[in-house]
Each structure stands twice: as C-alpha cells, then as structure tokens.
Amino acid sequence: MTEIDRMLAANREWMAQFPGDLPVAPARGVAVVACMDSRMPLFGMLGLGVGEAHVIRNAGGVVTDDTLRSLAVSQHLLGTRAVVLVHHTDCGLQKASDAEFADLVESRTGHRPPWPARAFADVDADVRESMRIIAAAPYLLSAEVRGTVYEVASGLLREVV
Amino acid sequence: MTEIDRMLAANREWMAQFPGDLPVAPARGVAVVACMDSRMPLFGMLGLGVGEAHVIRNAGGVVTDDTLRSLAVSQHLLGTRAVVLVHHTDCGLQKASDAEFADLVESRTGHRPPWPARAFADVDADVRESMRIIAAAPYLLSAEVRGTVYEVASGLLREVV
Numbered sequence: 001m002t003e004i005d006r007m008l009a010a011n012r013e014w015m016a017q018f019p020g021d022l023p024v025a026p027a028r029g030v031a032v033v034a035c036m037d038s039r040m041p042l043f044g045m046l047g048l049g050v051g052e053a054h055v056i057r058n059a060g061g062v063v064t065d066d067t068l069r070s071l072a073v074s075q076h077l078l079g080t081r082a083v084v085l086v087h088h089t090d091c092g093l094q095k096a097s098d099a100e101f102a103d104l105v106e107s108r109t110g111h112r113p114p115w116p117a118r119a120f121a122d123v124d125a126d127v128r129e130s131m132r133i134i135a136a137a138p139y140l141l142s143a144e145v146r147g148t149v150y151e152v153a154s155g156l157l158r159e160v161v
Numbered sequence: 162m163t164e165i166d167r168m169l170a171a172n173r174e175w176m177a178q179f180p181g182d183l184p185v186a187p188a189r190g191v192a193v194v195a196c197m198d199s200r201m202p203l204f205g206m207l208g209l210g211v212g213e214a215h216v217i218r219n220a221g222g223v224v225t226d227d228t229l230r231s232l233a234v235s236q237h238l239l240g241t242r243a244v245v246l247v248h249h250t251d252c253g254l255q256k257a258s259d260a261e262f263a264d265l266v267e268s269r270t271g272h273r274p275p276w277p278a279r280a281f282a283d284v285d286a287d288v289r290e291s292m293r294i295i296a297a298a299p300y301l302l303s304a305e306v307r308g309t310v311y312e313v314a315s316g317l318l319r320e321v322v
Contacts, residue, residue, distance in 0.1 A: 001189060001241065003191045003243055004191065004201075004245045004305060004307050006189075006208070006241055007191070007207040007209070007318075008209055008309070008318060008320060009246060010206075010208025010209075011206055011207060011208070011317070011318035013208065013209070014205055014206045014207075014316055015315070018315070018316030021313060021314045022199075022200050024198070024200075024251055024252075026199040026201070028164045028167075029164060030164050030165065031197070032258075032267075036192070036216050036217045036235065037185070037215070038183075038187040038188070038213055038214050038215055038216070039183050039185075039211055039212050040210050040216075041184045041204045041209075041211055043204065044175055044178075044204070045171075046171055047167070047168060047170075047171025047172070047175070048168070048174060050200055050202055051199050051200050052199055053199050054197040054198070054199055055197050055201075055218050055274075056197045056218055056219055056220075057216050057217055057218040058217055058227050058228075058231045059217075059230060059231035059235065064226075064230075065193035065225075065226075065276050066219050066225040066226070066227035066228070066276075067219075067284055068167040068274075068276070069219070069220060069225075069274070069276045069277075069278065069279070070219045070220035070268055070300040072222035072274060073221075073253060073254065073262070073278055074197065074220065074263075075289060076253075076262070076269065077253045077256070077257060077262070077265075077278075078253050082163065082165055084165045084168060087209055088168075089186075090185055090241050091233060092185055093234065093238075095262075096238060101238070105233055105237055105300050106188060108162070108237065108264070109299060109301070109302070111239070111299040111300050113230070113300045115226050115227075115229070115230045115232060116230075117230065117233075117234055118285070123238055139266050139270055139272050139274045140206070140240075140270070141269065141270070144163060145163060146165050148169070153182045154179065155172075155175055155176040156172070156174075156176060156181030157172040159168060
C-alpha cells in the first residue's frame, strides 16, 4: 500500500463528514495565494469552511503567469475580488539559488530546466513584490490585496504592511 | 471587517491547536496537484496531517510550467517522489472556452490576456493528459504518478485509470 493508496482510503472516512453539494463560486469572494509547504493546512489556519475561498498554491507562493491565470479565472468566472497571499518562514526556496537549483536538476536528470526555481532571500520583500504584481495586473479586478507570512514555528499568521 | 480580517482573526484560534514546529520536507513524500476549487479541503479529503505532503493548486489543477517548476522544487529540494492529481466534477473551466474567457476579460478590463484559461471538456481525459505530461517531464524524478476526480456532489475521490 503506497501513501497515495492511504490517501484514497482516507477519503472514505471523509465521505462520512462530507458537508453536501455547494455552489462552484466561493461564498466569501476570496482567493488565497500560498506556498505549497506541507505545514500550512490553509482551511484550518484561516478558519475556512468548505466552499468559501479559492486556494492557489505553488513553490514559494510566488506570482507567476499561472497565478495570474488562476486569479483571472477566479475573478472573472467565479466572482472573487479579494486576494490574500500566504508565504512562510523556513521556506525551501530561501535555502538555494536559482543557479544552484538548475545545476542540481541538470546533474540528476541530464536536463537543465527552462524556468528558474524562483528562490528568494527576504520573505517580507517577496510578499510585497507579489502584492505589487497582483495589484498592477491589467487583467484582474482585485478590490483588496493583502499579504501575510506564516510563522511555521508558532502558527502565527503575520500581516505584511 | 473584511473577509481577510476574519481570516487573520481565525488564525488566533488556530494557534491554540498548532501542532508545533515540523521539518520542511513532507513526511509522506507526496506532492498533491489539485484544482483551486473552494469545495476541496485537501487535508481533510485525503486524511493529510500537517507536514505530510506538498499541495500545488491552480485553476483546473492543470499542468503548466509553474506546476512543473513546483514539482521540481518538491522533488529535488524536498525529497518527494509521488504525485497525485486531484481534478473534480462541476469545474468552472468546463463551463467556458478559452476564446470566451479571453473575450470576457478583454471586455471588462480592456486587456486581452496573453495566457489561455485552459478550459477543458472531459475531466477524465484532462487528468490522463496531466498524468502523461508529469510522467514524461525530463526534469522530474517521479516514482509514482496517479490521477483522481473528486465528485463534489458526494465527496467521493475516484481514481482515473
């Protein structure tokens, strides 16, 4: 039994507490943009109920073309207008550079990746830059854009101002 | 008080059940690639504990360059080797075409987006195509790639084979 088999089996327990069918548009009109980090259970951390907010996640929680595509779908097709960014302390992308990452991938696979890892040094600065890009994106309709850093050692979500 | 203020306030309750500091590498060695849909609380749905799996999410749960970047970071820097895809029924991207989406964004903002919405018709086919792209990606080290569809009307996670 692999870890994925265990997840499929766990879903049968979830079905017992399944809250029922809900509308496709998020009830609270918010999209969360967060890092993929395994220590961030966003529904629990943010008090989100099922059906309340979109959750977009990638390595670093950085804003890429795919983030903007997802936010555009969220806003234009499904009516969200607020965006909250969730980065965090102790991120894997703070521990390597883009060049070191490309070298590592090439040494292991024989192929140099065409995209940068998007490593960063200062998490607060990265949140501010992400907020700036989203606020300036010409394809979006954001009414509120805010940024936070999750402290993985304490569980505190700190707003970046 | 905005919805984002409510989420920041809810975090203070989360801190009371915070499980403590955990390693950055996911304990179960799995990365989940899922749609951003608000009806999918992945930790609950898959029986995931804090610190166990990476969670990558975008509009549709489709595989883009940003998905491959995130998976490469997950595998090369943080040791995951399994990938499970989670698409779902009643997806917003099944209800529009890429051209209709571009027209809508342009009509509202005056700017035509440079990226497609990534609309799709058949969710099972889209899961299979995503599995194929990940399994064939030359930059990855995936040992297991599996795909699922979450039935939003029942809570069942169905494997696509």
